[in-house]
Amino acid sequence: MISAHDLDVERATSLTDHELAELCEATDAAIIEAGGFGWLQPQGREALTRHFKGLLLVPERELFVARLDGTIVGSAQLNRPPRNNEAQAFSAWLTHAYIAPYARGHGLARLLVARVEERAAALGHRVINLDVRSTQLNAMALFEGLGYIRWGTHPAYARVDGQTVEGHYYYKIIDKVRGGRRLDMTAGGGADESN
Numbered sequence: 448m449i450s451a452h453d454l455d456v457e458r459a460t461s462l463t464d465h466e467l468a469e470l471c472e473a474t475d476a477a478i479i480e481a482g483g484f485g486w487l488q489p490q491g492r493e494a495l496t497r498h499f500k501g502l503l504l505v506p507e508r509e510l511f512v513a514r515l516d517g518t519i520v521g522s523a524q525l526n527r528p529p530r531n532n533e534a535q536a537f538s539a540w541l542t543h544a545y546i547a548p549y550a551r552g553h554g555l556a557r558l559l560v561a562r563v564e565e566r567a568a569a570l571g572h573r574v575i576n577l578d579v580r581s582t583q584l585n586a587m588a589l590f591e592g593l594g595y596i597r598w599g600t601h602p603a604y605a606r607v608d609g610q611t612v613e614g615h616y617y618y619k620i621i622d623k624v625r626g627g628r629r630l631d632m633t634a635g636g637g638a639d640e641s642n
């Protein structure tokens with residue numbers, strides 16, 4: 448997609464007060480429009496500032512911010528397994544991805560997901576997992592268009608406005624070839640030298 452706008456996504460390890468204000472505004476705008484976070488009600492700048500400052504301190508979590516013409520308008524998180532979960536160290540979760548309604552349709556979400564995938568691959572992860580409420584049709588189109596495979600549906604995934612909502616679970620295998628060795632990620636598979 449060619450955009451007349453300046454699109455940028457970066458991993459945030461610290462945020463200025465101004466950046467936090469933009470991020471909180473984008474987050475509340477996405478919550479009000481119903482999506483991207485577990486919150487159902489807007490949280491306000493103070494609570495969201497505490498949330499994001501705390502998030503930056505969690506070793507297993509990485510925050511990515513999306514900018515449209517220099518302004519932060521969305522974010523996503525890469526959640527890595529804790530150190531005691533060696534069996535699943537090859538996988539990571541993409542969570543809380545959203546673009547504020549006023550910045551959608553420019554290709555930012557596509558770029559956001561690509562950057563998270565690149566970072567996950569660079570950290571050695573080979574599988575990305577994610578889940579989406581079945582009502583998030585745009586997100587499902589986004590992820591399915593990027594090659595995520597839906598492997599299951601949780602019938603009692605969330606409660607929104609007094610209604611139970613299904614949730615879809617997806618995975619994607621990333622960067623299958625590393626150092627000339629093809630990694631077979633299917634059940635029972637291992638490293639295949641024949642590649």
Ligand SMILES: CC(C)(COP(=O)(O)OP(=O)(O)OC[C@H]1O[C@@H](n2cnc3c(N)ncnc32)[C@H](O)[C@@H]1OP(=O)(O)O)[C@@H](O)C(=O)NCCC(=O)NCCS
Binds near residue numbers: 579580586588589
């Ligand atoms: C889903 C979301 C992140 C897309 O953000 P965006 O920046 O507008 O998306 P992009 O412009 O990068 O579009 C990428 C792809 O997403 C899908 N998509 C985005 N908006 C869409 C729409 N209105 N209708 C259908 N598909 C849509 C398309 O597949 C699109 O690819 P295409 O342009 O080749 O058709 C945004 O709508 C959002 O924040 N939704 C609410 C939060 C949410 O559902 N988050 C996911 C839960 S983790």
